Amino acid sequence: MTGTSLLSAADIRRLAQQLNIRPTKRWGQNFVIDPNTIRRIVDLAGLSGTEHVLEVGPGLGSLTLGLLDRAEKVTAVEIDPALAAELPVTAARMRPQRASRLTVVCDDALRADPEELGDPSVVVANLPYNVAVPVVLHLLEVLPSLSTGLVMVQEEVADRLAAAPGSKIYGVPSVKIAWDTQARKVGVVGKKVFWPEPRISSGLVRLDRGAPVSSELSRREVFSVVEAAFAQRRKTLRAALSGLIGSGDRAEQVLRAAGVDPQARGETLDIHAFARIAEARRYAE
Structure with a gap:
C-alpha cells in the first residue's frame, strides 16, 4: 500500500503481530485503528504543508502517515x-x-534533548493517558518554537486543560497551560477507534501559543504559587499559601x-491573578 492510504485496523493488528507487540499499560499504548479519525485530527491541526510537526508516541504510525501527507x-x-x-x-x-x-x-518525550527535536512549530499527538499533562507542559516549556498544537488525550484531561476559573474541574493543569497557551476542546473521539479499547x-x-502572562516573572515563580494554592483545594488562599509565603x-x-x-x-483565580501574587511575594521578600 502506497500513496495516501492510511493504516486500517487489520494493518495495525498485522504489524503488531509481525513485531510481536502487544499494547502495554506501562507506556499507555492505545493505537488508533480508524483512518477517518486520523484525517479528522490532521484537518483540525490546520496544517498548510510548510510546518515542522512534532509527534509524541507515534506507535505503529497511524497518525505519522497522515502528518507526512500534510507537513x-x-x-x-x-x-x-x-x-x-x-x-x-x-513510512518508506x-x-x-x-x-x-x-x-524518529x-x-x-519528558527526557529527550530539545536540540534533538529541532525547532518544531506544531505538536500533533495521540498522547499516552498516563503522561499527557506532564508531556504537554514540558514541551511548551522546553520548545519555544511551538506555536500551535492538536493533542488527543483522555476526555476528562481535555476538559481540565480547557477549564475556566470557577469550574469544579479547574485546577493546576488549567492554570499552568494558560501561562502562554490557550487550550480549547474541539472534539470528542469515541472508544471504538482504538486498540485496545x-x-x-x-x-x-487545540493549543494556541501566545506571549507569557509576565515577562518579569519566571514560570517557576508563578507555578510554585499555583501548586501551593491547589495543594489544599478547600482552604482559603490565606491558609493555603501560608506555608509558601510565611x-x-x-x-x-x-x-x-x-x-x-x-x-x-485558588479555583476562582486565573493565571493573571496568580502572577500578581507571585510578583507581590517577590517584593515582600
Missing part, C-alpha cells in the same frame, strides 16, 4: 525501541516519496497587595 517535516518521539525501529520502515513502504521527511527519536472517550484539544498574616498582606481576596480559593 514539510515530521519528528516522531517514540519510547518503545521496537516501534521506533519499525516506523521508518512503515507507504510513503516512499515523503519518507525522507520523517525523523527513540526516547522518552480504552475505558473512556478521548478529547481533542504566616497567615504575611500571606494576607501579600494577597491584598496583589489585589486578591485572602478568603478566596
Whole structure:
C-alpha cells in the first residue's frame, strides 16, 4: 500500500503481530485503528504543508502517515525501541516519496534533548493517558518554537486543560497551560477507534501559543504559587499559601497587595491573578 492510504485496523493488528507487540499499560499504548479519525485530527491541526510537526508516541504510525501527507517535516518521539525501529520502515513502504521527511527519536518525550527535536512549530499527538499533562507542559516549556498544537488525550484531561476559573474541574493543569497557551476542546473521539479499547472517550484539544502572562516573572515563580494554592483545594488562599509565603498574616498582606481576596480559593483565580501574587511575594521578600 502506497500513496495516501492510511493504516486500517487489520494493518495495525498485522504489524503488531509481525513485531510481536502487544499494547502495554506501562507506556499507555492505545493505537488508533480508524483512518477517518486520523484525517479528522490532521484537518483540525490546520496544517498548510510548510510546518515542522512534532509527534509524541507515534506507535505503529497511524497518525505519522497522515502528518507526512500534510507537513514539510515530521519528528516522531517514540519510547518503545521496537516501534521506533519499525516506523521508518512503515513510512518508506507507504510513503516512499515523503519518507525522507520523517525523523524518529527513540526516547522518552519528558527526557529527550530539545536540540534533538529541532525547532518544531506544531505538536500533533495521540498522547499516552498516563503522561499527557506532564508531556504537554514540558514541551511548551522546553520548545519555544511551538506555536500551535492538536493533542488527543483522555476526555476528562481535555476538559481540565480547557477549564475556566470557577469550574469544579479547574485546577493546576488549567492554570499552568494558560501561562502562554490557550487550550480549547474541539472534539470528542469515541472508544471504538482504538486498540485496545480504552475505558473512556478521548478529547481533542487545540493549543494556541501566545506571549507569557509576565515577562518579569519566571514560570517557576508563578507555578510554585499555583501548586501551593491547589495543594489544599478547600482552604482559603490565606491558609493555603501560608506555608509558601510565611504566616497567615504575611500571606494576607501579600494577597491584598496583589489585589486578591485572602478568603478566596485558588479555583476562582486565573493565571493573571496568580502572577500578581507571585510578583507581590517577590517584593515582600
